[in-house]
Amino acid sequence: xxxxxxxxxxxxxxxxxxxxxxxxxxxxxxxxxxxxxxxxxxxxxxxxxxxxxxxxxxxxxxxxxxxxxxxxxxxxxxxxxxxxxxxxxxxxxxxxxxxxxxxxxxxxxxxxxxx
Amino acid sequence: xxxxxxxxxxxxxxxxxxxxxxxxxxxxxxxxxxxxxxxxxxxxxxxxxxxxxxxxxxxxxxxxxxxxxxxxxxxxxxxxxxxxxxxxxxxxxxxxxxxxxxxxxxxxxxxxx
Numbered sequence: 001x002x003x004x005x006x007x008x009x010x011x012x013x014x015x016x017x018x019x020x021x022x023x024x025x026x027x028x029x030x031x032x033x034x035x036x037x038x039x040x041x042x043x044x045x046x047x048x049x050x051x052x053x054x055x056x057x058x059x060x061x062x063x064x065x066x067x068x069x070x071x072x073x074x075x076x077x078x079x080x081x082x083x084x085x086x087x088x089x090x091x092x093x094x095x096x097x098x099x100x101x102x103x104x105x106x107x108x109x110x111x112x113x114x115x
Numbered sequence: 116x117x118x119x120x121x122x123x124x125x126x127x128x129x130x131x132x133x134x135x136x137x138x139x140x141x142x143x144x145x146x147x148x149x150x151x152x153x154x155x156x157x158x159x160x161x162x163x164x165x166x167x168x169x170x171x172x173x174x175x176x177x178x179x180x181x182x183x184x185x186x187x188x189x190x191x192x193x194x195x196x197x198x199x200x201x202x203x204x205x206x207x208x209x210x211x212x213x214x215x216x217x218x219x220x221x222x223x224x225x226x227x228x
Contacts, residue, residue, distance in 0.1 A: 031213070033215065033216075035216075041220065041221075042119075042206055042218035042219055042220045042221050043160075043206070043208075043216070043218040044218075045215040045216070045217070048214050048215055050214070056214055056215070059215070089158060091158075091160065093160070093216075095213070097213070098212075098213040098214055099213040100146075100147060100148040100210040100211055100212060100213045101148060101167070101213075102213065103150065103162050103165060104162075104216060105162070106152075106159055106160035106161075107159065108157060108158050108159045109158045109159070111158075
């Protein structure tokens with residue numbers, strides 16, 4: 001079956017612009033996660049959705065970052081008024097359920113470059 | 116808060132040889148899961164192997180095995196019969212609640228032909 005799909009694959013934008021990154025999880029997966037990977041670094045947790053519960057936004061670095069998940073499926077991560085430090089690869093993952101026993105399956109990520 | 120540390124930024128191994136990647140973590144929890152993910156240049160994080168903390172037996176997946184030392188909070192990955200396709204970034208990760216993975220900083224593995 002299809003894996004986690006992210007779009008666009010690459011995004012280049014000017015500082016100050018808003019960007020939207022999309023994630024389409026594996027069908028049937030109720031949990032969805034966003035991570036950020038800066039150059040040469042490990043992954044940093046941003047936000048997590050589980051079913052219809054309120055999302056865990058504890059990892060969002062500032063109020064310029066927000067995310068939605070519509071209909072329990074597709075998610076959009078929005079970054080407003082982008083800054084150069086926002087340049088990174090943004091990875092989305094999904095899992096069958098929000099339990100540590102359920103492994104997370106990752107997409108290929110979106111490489112965001114802020115000029 | 117949980118932390119995961121990978122002390123080897125880079126490792127290299129000769130093709131067909133064995134290499135061990137180190138990982139240590141810090142947690143006050145007793146039940147949790149540990150993972151090794153591989154990230155090739157394509158960027159996708161691929162699950163290599165996972166270990167449940169309450170299981171004493173070390174997990175194995177073909178050429179990949181772990182040495183899990185719960186008391187020492189150590190979780191190393193052994194790759195046997197290394198292949199050129201094993202070259203990638205390897206990340207150790209921790210999860211106890213299912214709401215997020217905590218990752219180490221990664222180890223870049225190079226495989227020499």
